[in-house]
Amino acid sequence: MSEWIEVCGLQDLVEGAGVAALVKDTQIALFLLAGKVYALNNYDPVGKANVMSRGMIGDLKGQPMVASPLQKLHYNLETGACMDKEGVVLQNYPVQLKNNRVFIEV
Numbered sequence: 399m400s401e402w403i404e405v406c407g408l409q410d411l412v413e414g415a416g417v418a419a420l421v422k423d424t425q426i427a428l429f430l431l432a433g434k435v436y437a438l439n440n441y442d443p444v445g446k447a448n449v450m451s452r453g454m455i456g457d458l459k460g461q462p463m464v465a466s467p468l469q470k471l472h473y474n475l476e477t478g479a480c481m482d483k484e485g486v487v488l489q490n491y492p493v494q495l496k497n498n499r500v501f502i503e504v
């Protein structure tokens with residue numbers, strides 16, 4: 399069953415970068431891009447390592463994306479869908495901000 403978990407404060411995140419957090423035994427990669435928070439699974443399914451939080455983030459073809467530090471595949475930050483490889487998806491998690499605290503649904 400999924401529930402909303404408080405992960406950190408907004409001030410713990412760095413604009414234009416990612417951080418990893420352990421939530422319910424799952425490594426989550428949190429990103430802050432243009433003031434918006436995104437949460438994806440930290441596990442790179444192609445590179446097979448927990449590295450997504452170290453990926454570069456930005457805008458690709460008008461979509462917010464993170465590039466895996468390993469194979470450099472690009473994933474949409476909103477949906478987790480790989481923009482380069484059909485059928486590859488990172489799990490994404492709904493994010494809510496309350497009083498500058500970050501909550502994700504896992």
Ligand code: FES
Nearest residue numbers: 470471472481482
């Ligand atoms: S690997 Fe990123 S655009 Fe092709």
